[in-house]
Amino acid sequence: MITFEDVTKFYPGQERAALRNINLEIGRGEFVFLVGQSGSGKTTFIRLILREYRPTKGTLYVAGKNLSTMNQWKVPALRRQIGTVFQDFRLLPGKTVYENVAFALQVIGRPAREIRRIVPETLDLVGLTGKADRPSEELSGGEQQRVAIARAFVNRPKILIADEPTGNLDPETSVGIMKLLDRINKADTTVIMATHDSSIVDQMRRRVLELRQGELVRDQAKGVYGTA
Numbered sequence: 001m002i003t004f005e006d007v008t009k010f011y012p013g014q015e016r017a018a019l020r021n022i023n024l025e026i027g028r029g030e031f032v033f034l035v036g037q038s039g040s041g042k043t044t045f046i047r048l049i050l051r052e053y054r055p056t057k058g059t060l061y062v063a064g065k066n067l068s069t070m071n072q073w074k075v076p077a078l079r080r081q082i083g084t085v086f087q088d089f090r091l092l093p094g095k096t097v098y099e100n101v102a103f104a105l106q107v108i109g110r111p112a113r114e115i116r117r118i119v120p121e122t123l124d125l126v127g128l129t130g131k132a133d134r135p136s137e138e139l140s141g142g143e144q145q146r147v148a149i150a151r152a153f154v155n156r157p158k159i160l161i162a163d164e165p166t167g168n169l170d171p172e173t174s175v176g177i178m179k180l181l182d183r184i185n186k187a188d189t190t191v192i193m194a195t196h197d198s199s200i201v202d203q204m205r206r207r208v209l210e211l212r213q214g215e216l217v218r219d220q221a222k223g224v225y226g227t228a
């Protein structure tokens with residue numbers, strides 16, 4: 001699903017690469033944790049997959065496409081196959097739960113009938129039954145993250161990228177979010193999650209990729225947060 005072939009990324013004016021000679025493959029339906037200290041390159045890794053940047057060197061394939069040579073006009077189609085979830089939820093203010101999720105389908109031109117069917121289905125899936133008409137800012141942090149996940153998943157993307165999705169949540173709420181991401185993964189979605197949350201990584205025992213100063217220093221099946 002995702003292949004990094006000797007990928008290096010320098011930002012303009014940067015002396016040290018943000019990512020250096022990354023080689024790895026992430027298969028369809030895998031669940032992968034991306035760990036490493038602040039500044040180790042996790043966000044850069046994610047931004048390359050979303051084609052926010054191109055590699056300076058090397059080749060990156062996502063869903064069968066070479067992102068280095070992909071035309072700019074094809075990027076929106078790529079991003080439709082990738083759901084994204086962030087630490088700060090990024091919901092649309094002044095909109096209800098339903099509207100937040102429906103919007104993701106409206107912008108890609110799905111028919112209204114389909115939207116009326118799929119949005120409630122997806123809200124049920126993420127555990128927000130009965131909350132559709134609530135203003136999203138009145139929900140708890142955990143509920144807001146569920147809205148964000150519903151929005152990311154409503155189009156049934158092949159890949160879900162979560163950048164610190166539990167970063168603003170208490171441990172108990174975080175467990176609920178992880179159960180949800182696990183279910184989404186079991187529905188044949190490739191999930192990549194950047195995190196500093198060691199207890200979650202240690203509990204889930206999934207593949208762990210560790211970056212250090214831009215280099216991949218560990219690729220461990222059923223891994224843990226730290227090797228020390």
Ligand SMILES: Nc1ncnc2c1ncn2[C@@H]1O[C@H](COP(=O)(O)OP(=O)(O)OP(=O)(O)O)[C@@H](O)[C@H]1O
Nearest residue numbers: 011012014018036037038039040041042043044045
């Ligand atoms: N737009 C940019 N321009 C220049 N340098 C950047 C840019 N974005 C990131 N960097 C640098 O690239 C390196 C990797 O940063 P990156 O944001 O990928 O790390 P990270 O692991 O996601 O960190 P965090 O856990 O704090 O989010 C850092 O040295 C950072 O300062």
